[in-house]
Structure formats: C-alpha cells, structure tokens
Amino acid sequence: MGIGGSDMYRQQILDHYKNPRNYGEIEDATFTHTGENPMCGDTIEMDVVLSEDEETIEHVAFRGDGCAISQASASMLSERLQGMAVEDLRTMDRDDVIDMLGVDISPMRVKCAVLAEKVAQDGTDIYFGELDVEKTTTEDDD
C-alpha cells in the first residue's frame, strides 16, 4: 500500500471482511436484533442463542452489509461472544471493540466499528425487557 498512514486495513480486518465468521442464520435463536448506521448504510442483523439459565451466550450468527470495518467487527465479535457471560457483554464498551479490532480506528469510523456490539447489547436488553426499540442506530451515540 502507498504510504500506510492509516493501518485500519490490516490483514486481520480484511480477512474477517472477506471471510466473515458465523455468517448466516440460527433458526431457534433466543433473540434476533438488527441495527444500522444511517451515515454509511451499514446494516447488521444478529441471532443470539443463550444458555438455558440465560447467563451465557452459546451461539451467535449475523448477516449484514456495509463497509469493511462494520462487517469485520461483526465477524470478530461473533467469535468473541461465543461462551461469553451475558454480564460481560453488557459491560463491553467502545474501547473493548477497538481493542478487539487491534487497529487504530479514525474518529469518523467509530460508529462503523461499534455497530455490531451495540446490536448485541441492545438485543440483550430488549430480550430482558430493559429496552424498547425496534432497531439500533449508531446515529447519536458512540
């Protein structure tokens, strides 16, 4: 690449973008939630299966469309969430997402990076009756 100012497109990001993990649907998901980033037109739809005691995430699958950052982030998150305590998902924040991505995210693209995390969190909150929205957007928060 030219001069390598931004290293946002490291191999890992591109690999997840081109070969997304856990891409698809889960039929008997505990819940499904969607989100979008209106500025970019990125969309993520995520299926989550919780354990019987509803304390652990067992499986995650997602479908989506959009920029490499949003889609790679969803793919990486889907791996990360496997086996994670629901409580730990709830306390994830944008720094955790950026750590997971392992690259510097330019300020304009943070919304893309955190979309999947927001979808997972909002989906959880809706499932437990703590939030009432139809769709997540990364418009006015980061």
Added chain:
Amino acid sequence: MGLSETDVLDVERIRADFPILEREFDGEQLAYLDNSATSQTPEPVVEAIAHYYRHTNANVHRGLHQLSQEASIAYENAHDRVAEFIGADGREEVVFTKNTTESLNTIAYAWGLAELGPGDEVVMTEMEHHAALVTWQQIAKKTGATVKYIRVDEDGYLDMDHARELVTDDTEMVSVVHVSNTLGTVNPVSDLADLAHDHDALCFVDGAQSVPHMPVDVGEMDADFFAFSGHKMCGPTGIGVLYGKEHLLEEMQPYLYGGMMISKVTFEDSTWHELPWKFEAGTPVICQGIALAEACDYLDDIGMERVDRHGRSLAEYAYDRLSEFDDIDILGPPGDDRGALVSFNLGDVHAHDTSEILNDFAVAIRAGDHCTQPLHDKLGVPASARASFYIYNTREEVDKLVRAVDATRELFA
C-alpha cells in the same frame, strides 16, 4: 477575450496561488479532489480577507465615520460585482446569505409559506440535493402542498417527458439543480424554466455546482430564483447568494426581521428597506461578501470558458481511465457530457473504505451519499466515491487517483 478564451489554463501559475496544494501527508503530496464539497482559496482572496480586517473593518450602512463608509461601499459594490458575474440586472437582485442552503430556505419561507397550500405542487428532480429536497419537502408538509420528482433515467439524465407530465397548472414551483453534485449531469434548466412559466409556475435553479465551473447568465436562463455558495468558487465559507427577479423580491415579504432590513420602525409597525437589504437582516456577511467579489475577479481573470473546459476535460479523462476497469461502476452520464466530477463504486467495496485507502495516498475525495440519499436509494447503492476537479487539478492527479483505486482493488481482492 476572444481567441484567448480557447486557450488552456496555465495550471502551474494557478497552483502557485494555492499554497495549501503543496501540503504533504507522510511524504505524499496532496491531490485535492474534493472540490464539489468546497474549493480551495487563492491568495488574492485570502489577501482580500486580511486586507479587510487590517484596513477597512467596520459595521456597514449606519456609520457616518470614514471606516464605516468605506466598508459600506465595498460591501454594496460586492453585490454589483456578483450581479455582473451571473448576469443579474443589478444589486437589487442579489441577496447575500450564508450559503446555497440558506438561499433556498429564504425562498421556501418567504415565498413558499405565503403562497403554497393544499392542491399546489412543487416539482423537483430525483437528483436534487438535500438543500432543496428537504426544504421543499418540509415546507410542503407545513402548507399541505405536494412534492413531485422528475425521474432520472438510466444514463443519469432527466426524463423530460416525465417533466412535461409532472408540471401542470397545479405546479407553483419547479426547483431544479443545475449541475448534479452526484451524477455530474448538466440539466437543461432554461427548458425547465420555460416549462414552469408555461404553467405560470416559478423556477428555482440550484447553481451550487454550476456557478463555480461554467459561465452562467441567469437572465438568459430565465430562472426566477437562483442560488450558489461562495466556498465552492474560490471564496470563503459563510457566504451564499440568492438571486431573485426584482419584481418577485419586491413583492415578497422578508422572513428574517431585525436591524438593517427596515426603513421606518414605530412601536406599532415597520416598513422595509429597499432591495436587497430587505432580505439581509442584522449585521451582514461583510468580509465574506467582499471576498466573494474578489473570487469573481479571480475567476473572470482566468476566464469562465476556460475554467469550464478544464474541469470537463479532467472529468472526461477520469471517466475514461476509471472506465478501463470492469469492476468500476460510474454514476451518471458519459464522460464527454458532464460537469467536473466523477462518482463511482469499486465492486462491492464500500465507498468509505475506498476513500480511506485513497487517503493513504494523500488523494482527497468524498465518500458517502453527497446529500442525495433518495438518489442513492434509487440507484441501489448506499454511497459512492466522488472525485471532483477544479482549476488547479492536473491529469497527473487523476493518474494518482487511478493508481490509488488500483491499490484498493488489490487490497480487497
């Protein structure tokens, strides 16, 4: 100017007026190809701004002291200069605003709220910028009027048969963009103005992307209202222009009230100042107006015919070079029939990703919906990457753009 008008631009000389173009990012020299968003500012305009604040700064209209008189005269003369630049009859027809958006809103509020009602129709195009689209859409909601959109065909041209269907005696306003900031299409605005007038409707032309790039004569065009922004034509931000035919502006009520725009005020009532001041409430954009007049001088010294030819030739070159690749989808009309810009998508790669990689090469383009979301929805893409050119751009910069797009392709392959 005659024969010399057919000459090409002396790009080297022009570039010397824009020191910002020498900036380097990580050792790569900037290729600034985001001119549809905003143009760079040449030294004479920067000088005019500095000179104003160093030598002439004072509030206008009211003051009897020497400085205020000088500032007033310079500010008022700036209206004459801009009128001349676009072929308006005089300063009465030239209102200074903040930008194109505010010019549109001025007419939407001052004329639209008063004149529109249920059963009335505002006809726009599917390629309208949000500045017009959202404004008329919302004014229509307030007044009960209906908005309609002239179809854009597959090649990025307006479907003029559809235009003739849509514009009827119910139409009160035809609001059309002169040059599309997304497609590059140059619309037949004087035909559309004729069509509007055939049905006793008014015509508003959004000239944000035409005035900076081509000779414009609002009289010949026969637009009733016309708008553009200083910052896209070598001027500063914070200044836009609203042109209106004098008799229309005369009949309209102002929508911003306050100082400067009044003639006589009592506790009970007020009367309005003469045109154009009636529409410039409060302390106006004095320095910006004077600097815009300087930008008009700068562009006229180059010659707008030459500016036009240079922009079109770069757009055509970029179009041709990008067309060499099967996986690049270019929006809008053919390369030899467009304004100075090319919007495209590289395969499935999101335009934001493309733009971010191009940034590594210090190639500055815009990626997104370019304030034409409904048009992108219609085209079935969330965004596009847009390279847009101006007087200081070169073929070498287009080559660099193409190299950077190539690198993006490799990365995402």
